Amino acid sequence: MDDRFGLDRKVALAGPLTLDGGGTLSPVEIGYETYGTLTADASNAILVCHALTGDQHLASPHPRTKKPGWWQRMVGPGKPIDTDRSLVICANVIGSCMGSSGPGSAAADGQPQAMRFPVITIADMVRAHAMLLDHLGIARLHAVVGGSMGGMQALAFAAQYPGRAGAVLAIATSARHSAQNIAFHEVGRQAIMADPNWRGGDYYGGEPPAAGLAVARMAAHITYLSEAGLTEKFGRRLQARDVKTFGFDADFQVESYLRHQGLAFTDRFDANAYLYITRAMDYFDLAEAHGGSLAEAFRGNPARFCLVSFDTDWLYPTPESRSVVHALNAAGAPVSFVELSAPHGHDSFLLDVPALDRVVAGFLG
Amino acid sequence: MDDRFGLDRKVALAGPLTLDGGGTLSPVEIGYETYGTLTADASNAILVCHALTGDQHLASPHPRTKKPGWWQRMVGPGKPIDTDRSLVICANVIGSCMGSSGPGSAAADGQPQAMRFPVITIADMVRAHAMLLDHLGIARLHAVVGGSMGGMQALAFAAQYPGRAGAVLAIATSARHSAQNIAFHEVGRQAIMADPNWRGGDYYGGEPPAAGLAVARMAAHITYLSEAGLTEKFGRRLQARDVKTFGFDADFQVESYLRHQGLAFTDRFDANAYLYITRAMDYFDLAEAHGGSLAEAFRGNPARFCLVSFDTDWLYPTPESRSVVHALNAAGAPVSFVELSAPHGHDSFLLDVPALDRVVAGFLG
Incomplete structure (x- = not known):
C-alpha cells in the first residue's frame, strides 16, 4: 500500500x-486527496484544481462542515470524472488553509506566519501542483481540470508545463482578472482588514476577524449568482413572516440567505488565506507573462483544450472564455468551446447542470 | 423677498x-434649495428628487466637499432643466443627513435619535416632499424628475398624488428593488453594523463607523459602474508604479480609486442615514401597494411620463424601465421611453451624456 x-x-x-x-x-506543504488507482504506466491521472474557497475535499466529506465533497456529483465511480478509470488528484492550493502552506502555517519561530507569508500567484500554485505530481511519480497528466480559479490554474498549468497535460478543461473562468473582478476582491479585503480583530493578520490564537470575513463572503457570493437566479430563488419574498417589520432584521429571504452564507463561511475558512488567494487571482494575467499575447502562452502546446462558459455568469462572462479560445486558435491548438445555458450564474459549474456532465465526460473520454 | x-x-x-x-x-424637518423664480400662478415648479447618497445641493456647491452641485450640468440658466423658466426645487429626503429629519436628528431628550428614528419608505419621503410643496404654495408641479432612487420618488409621487405633477421623468430606475439590489444593500448594512464603532447606532459624539461605511460605499460603487467602463477607465493598470509589489497595497488603479471613493464618502455621509435610506429602497415595490399590479398604480393618471434607461446599467437595467412603460401603457398613460447608449453604467445619469440632456430638455418642454 502506497x-x-x-x-x-x-x-x-x-x-x-x-x-x-x-x-x-x-518546505512546501501540500494537503491533497486522490481517488481511484494509478495505472502501472501512470498514464491515467487527472488533476482537478479547486476554486477560491474550495479545497482538496473534491469527493469526500469536508472535515469541518461534514458536507459532501464540492464536486461529488462530478467525481466518482462511473461519474463524468470516473474514478473507476482515472486516478483523480485534488490539492489544496498554497496560500489556503486546508493543509497546504499558507498564512496560517508556522514560521521558523513556531508562530503562524500571518502576513509574513509571501504573496503568491496562480503560477506559484501551479508550481506546487507540479511538485506534488513529481512526488506522486506522475510525469504526465491525462488531463487538468478546473472551474473558476481552478480554470485559471488549468490554463496556467498548460502554459507553464507544455506537454505535461494531455487535455485541459477550463470552466467558467478567465485568462485575466478584470478591473471589476479586482474591485470586488478589494472590497472583500478591505472588509477583512477593517475588522479590528484582524490586527494586521496576527489574530491566530485569538478572535478571528469573522465579521469582516462574513461581509467579504457576502459581497463575493452575490457575484457567484445571477440576478435572474436570485429573483427565481428569493424574489422579494419575506423570511418567515407575513408582513414587513420596518426594521433592520433580515426581512427578506435573500438577506437571511446572504447572512447565513457569510457566517457559515467563517467557520471553515481563514481570513488571511482569503486575502492571499484573492490577491493571487487579481495578479492573474496569463498574457502578461508572454509579452501581452495570450496566444504566445499556448504556442506549440500539444494539449487538447476545452473551454466552457455559462450564459448567466457575469463574474467570468462568456467573452472571457471566447478570448481564450481565440488565442488557442491563433496558437494552432485544438480547442472546443461551449457556452451552456444555466440559470444560476457563475456557481453553475458546481451545481446540477447535466449538460456540463456530458461535456466533461465527452471531453475527458 | 420670500x-x-x-x-x-x-x-x-x-x-x-x-x-x-x-x-x-x-416635526418634519426638511433641508432644501430652490433655483429660479416661481410664476404668479405657481405653474412652473419642477421637483428634482435626489438619489441614495445625494442631497439638496443640486446646482450649488456642496457645503462640506465644496464640489459643484450633483446635477450642475443639467440644472441652471439655459440648461435642460432651465432655471430661467422654472422654479426648481430639490429637497433632502427624510432619513438622510443633510438637514432633513433622520437618524441624526435630535429626539425629545435632546439626544440623536439614532436607531430610534422610524424606518421610512420611499412613499414616506414623497409625503414629505408633498408637505414641502404645500409649504411653498405649490399645488401642482410642472414636472417631477429623478434618477435612481430619485426616479423611484418621481414614480411614487405620480402614484400617490395623481394630478399633482403634469409630467414625470424617471431615469435609470425601477419600480421595485430586485433580490440582487437588496443583496448589495444588505452587504453594505452588514459592513456598517460589523464596525465596532457603530455601537448599535449610538456613535454620535464619538468615532463614527467610518471603516464599515467605506466598505459599504466601495461595494455599492462597483454597482454604479459598468464592467466595460471600469475596464476602459482602469483596466489592469498599476497605480503610480511600474511593477507589481506582491503585497496588499493598492497596486491597481481600480483599488486606489475604490479606496478613495470609500474614504471620501465617510466625510460627507452619516452611516445610520445610509442604513435607513438603503432600507427604504429595499422596501420599494410600487406594484405591491396596488394589489400587485403596477398598472393600477397609474390608472387614470393624467401625467405625461418619460422613462430613460442606460444600456450599460446593470443595477437598474433596461427591462426594469420597460416594465414600468408596459404598466403605463396598460394604464393608458402617455409615455415615452428611450434606452440611451452610454459606457459608464448606472452613474451615466450623473455624467456627461448629451443625449440625456436632449431627452430631458425635450420632455420638459
Missing part, C-alpha cells in the same frame, strides 16, 4: 519553490 | 407625517 495515495494526505516537500514575487517557499 | 425660496433653506413643518411603518414623524 501511502502517497488516498484521502486526507499531507506532504511536506523540501522545495524550494521559487515564487513570482521573488522569494522562495521551503 | 425667504421660503433660495439656497440652503431649512423648514420644520408641524406634521404629523403618517409613516408606512405605522408611526408618525413630527
